[in-house]
Amino acid sequence: MPRLKTTHDIFSAIGEPKRRVLIEQLALKEMTVNELVDIVKWSQPTVSKHLSVLKKVRIVSERKEGRYRFYRIQPEELRPIQEWMHQLEKYWGSTMDQLDNYLNLIQVKGTDSEH
Amino acid sequence: MSTDKIIPSEIIREFNAPRQLVFDAWTQVKHLNNWMFPMAGCKCEFVSANIIDGGTSLHKVTMPNGHEMWLYTKYEKVVAPEKLVFLQYFSNKNGDIVPMPHIPNWPRDMFATLLFEELSDDKTKLTFLWEPRNPTPEELQAFESTRSEHGNGWGAGMEQLNSYLESL
Numbered sequence: 141m142p143r144l145k146t147t148h149d150i151f152s153a154i155g156e157p158k159r160r161v162l163i164e165q166l167a168l169k170e171m172t173v174n175e176l177v178d179i180v181k182w183s184q185p186t187v188s189k190h191l192s193v194l195k196k197v198r199i200v201s202e203r204k205e206g207r208y209r210f211y212r213i214q215p216e217e218l219r220p221i222q223e224w225m226h227q228l229e230k231y232w233g234s235t236m237d238q239l240d241n242y243l244n245l246i247q248v249k250g251t252d253s254e255h
Numbered sequence: 256m257s258t259d260k261i262i263p264s265e266i267i268r269e270f271n272a273p274r275q276l277v278f279d280a281w282t283q284v285k286h287l288n289n290w291m292f293p294m295a296g297c298k299c300e301f302v303s304a305n306i307i308d309g310g311t312s313l314h315k316v317t318m319p320n321g322h323e324m325w326l327y328t329k330y331e332k333v334v335a336p337e338k339l340v341f342l343q344y345f346s347n348k349n350g351d352i353v354p355m356p357h358i359p360n361w362p363r364d365m366f367a368t369l370l371f372e373e374l375s376d377d378k379t380k381l382t383f384l385w386e387p388r389n390p391t392p393e394e395l396q397a398f399e400s401t402r403s404e405h406g407n408g409w410g411a412g413m414e415q416l417n418s419y420l421e422s423l
Contacts, residue, residue: 155386228365228385229266234293236268236383239280242290243272 150220153197158182159190163213166200170212266383274373277381278336281369282306292316303350307333313350327352339369 154160158180165171165179176187191211194200198217203210270277280286284301291299296319304312307330316324327346333339343365344352365385372380 231293232266232383232385235291236266236381238290238292238295239277240268240270241295242286243270243276243280247272247276 150197150199150217151224153193153199154218154221156190156193158186159194162187162190162194163199163218166211166213167215170203170210172208172210176211265385268381268383269374270379270381271377272379273377274371274379275336277379278339278371281339282333282335287314294319302348306330311350313346315348325350337371339371340367342366 154163161180162176165176171179173184173187173191176191177184180187191200195202195211198214200211201214203212272280280290283306284304287301287304288299291314293316298317299314300317301312301314304310304314306312310330310333312328312330314326314328316326318324325346325348327344327350329342329344331340331342346352367386368384370382370384372382374380
């Protein structure tokens, strides 16, 4: 299933901090490479390199207009990430509740002289 | 709304316990077995644990309905009592890494960074950050430097994006 592979690639794609910066910028508005370079202050090849990875996993799409190429976010492609984060947040949030209970329990047992 | 953020890459909690104890709770099996599961009625059993830099652990969480889940953890950094960095994977009982059984799109790796901060003698702030990836040391460094520059690494653009996702 090519879908599975692509989805897994999205996770690697956003694992790189620079690419997340690009995603954040493009989430605000559609931009050209040069506009991105102006904002993030990295070299043009660096921006292009990361954009091409994002394009490959379809998080970013490209549109040509005259001499210019505009890049924009395809937010629906980020859904698997959102779901993953959401599930982890729920899982670890609940696990931290257990830790909280446990810490309270052992401290009451150990140091009840305070009360 | 806040639970639906696109990239909620951190959980921050305060515990009414000294920092060393909170750290021990994450790094000592005698503590871990008592709480490392997502709901009451679960059981946790560490079958191996070498919680040091470069060490690993293998534990089993048994759900109230009897379902078993094995988790294999690789520890990258164990800095008592302030920091813990690990990668966690779904595994089988031998510690072989396997895809998440019911969620095929779930990536195999969860990269977590825990920061323990002393607020007072008996209050500790825990910041839990995670990443969907398997970092190289270089990436790890990049990740940490980004974090200090951009807070949790994800800014206003993500909020914007999230609003959009909500509206789909």
